[in-house]
Amino acid sequence: MARRRSGFRRAGAGRKLTLGVIVAALLALGAVGAVVYQSGQPASVGQQVGDDIATGGGRVATGPVRAGEGFVSRLLNMWDATARIEALEKENRDLRAWRDLAERLAERNARYEALLRMPEDAFGAGADVSQSIAAQLVLDSGGPFTRTLVANAGADHGVRVGYIAVNENGLVGRVVSVGRRSARVLMLDDYTSRIPVMGEASRVRAVLAGQATRPPELITRPFQMQAPMLDFIVGAQSLREGERVITSGDGGLYPRGIPVGVARRDGSGQWRVALAAAQQPIDFVRILPYVGVERPEESAVVGDGPPRAADSSVSAIGTQTMAPPPTYQAAPPPAPRPQAPAQQPAAPRPQPAPAQPTTPQPAAPQPAAQQPATPQPAEPAPAEPQE
């Protein structure tokens, strides 16, 4: 009779500690000890070296697959090429109308900003875009616990821990570990990712909390629990569906103004963010150095008074309440609006600055004599402060 080799065929007889059980138990105990030992510590050198090795393997392994994937996708796209072209043409027509509207609004917005002397709203204020490092992602996290990506640029290329990873659509994450030729990027949807963000239009501040398998959650509740920060309650209510979410720069880890995604409300009413970087598979990234904003105490300037720079909006706010009237004669005429132009009120004609203030027509003769000889606006100015 053939010898029985299955363990189950000897089941019940193996209740003593075998070599395999002893080895497994010892290794398991060692593994638990290793996890406890590494708790709260940064990535080890071994991990960084391992990332370097895996990076090389990943590039070799993914090359043919990516090439094949592109070939297959091109083949599949040929089947419905006509329908897609028609859909794209329709979308293109719609987008042209949106582009016209966007151009008009951008022009108006530029005028308003010039009127208010607003500083230019730059992409990623604080990020050193000129020193960015391009890299390709060669490894995914491969685990159910963390969401990280490994890029094939490391310390030899100038990457440092804390640099920001963005792609063509928006923020991807932050570098948390650097090897010589690889860097590990913690993605926005990782469980441990917490990023201060704000709504681009409403300026609502929130914390973006990663949730791995779901879009990240916008946490506004902790702010509501703090009594001194009641403003955030109002802010949370004014967050709008579909509003663009950008980094706020609070905390000094991320530059301000980098696109993160679009605010969406899920079925339970919780605000989440559809990440902009996840619109398509993340392949190439730009790794940006981030130079944090210095505290004023760290870069104190000894001077003889507050700054009065002409191009400083901060100083302008302090010194004058209103910018000089724009020269409407030099500005180009506004574009005619196609929608019911006859119903639009006439554009306010610029009135030349009066050389002498005109005396207003008094409603009653007695009080008029007591009024100062200053021009009265069409609507009364808010003379008394609102309580």
Place this chain on the structure above:
Amino acid sequence: MTRAPNQRVLRAFGLVLAIASVILPALPMGPLFAQPPLPLAVLWAAYGWAAEDEAGWRAPLLLAALGLLHDQMAGGPYGLFVALYLSAYLMGRIVAAAMSAPNLVSLWGGFIVTALLSIVIAWLLAPIGLGRQVGIGPYAEAALITAILFPLVRPLYMSGVGARAAQPGARR
């Protein structure tokens, strides 16, 4: 009459599947290997090898190596997946010792218990290594998918049970 594949060949396929389940999710090859989560084939291997190779030391070492590889790929602390896989191995030993007459259903039930135990261990160990915010939902989802698919891949990790093997787990 078709010949049944050699047990050694099946085991080799099982090992390849286990290694692939560790490496493939780490390669950024689009959504194909990301959604839905791939089953944790190493759990199958741990359970099956525990039953089939009770006295050998190679299976725990191989599982530890696969766990280290998974830890490296995941960027997590070394030892997390090692502990998960070896706990599955030890649980498989307990199940193998406890079963008197295993059949497909009881083996499946034993694997479900093993998968649930690994979820509990992940729940205990992952917050220590990765912080309190870490969630084990994705791991639990992958482990449950692994448990559901177990009957399909059992021949790769275990010898046949059923009608042809009369009372395969009978006590001697």
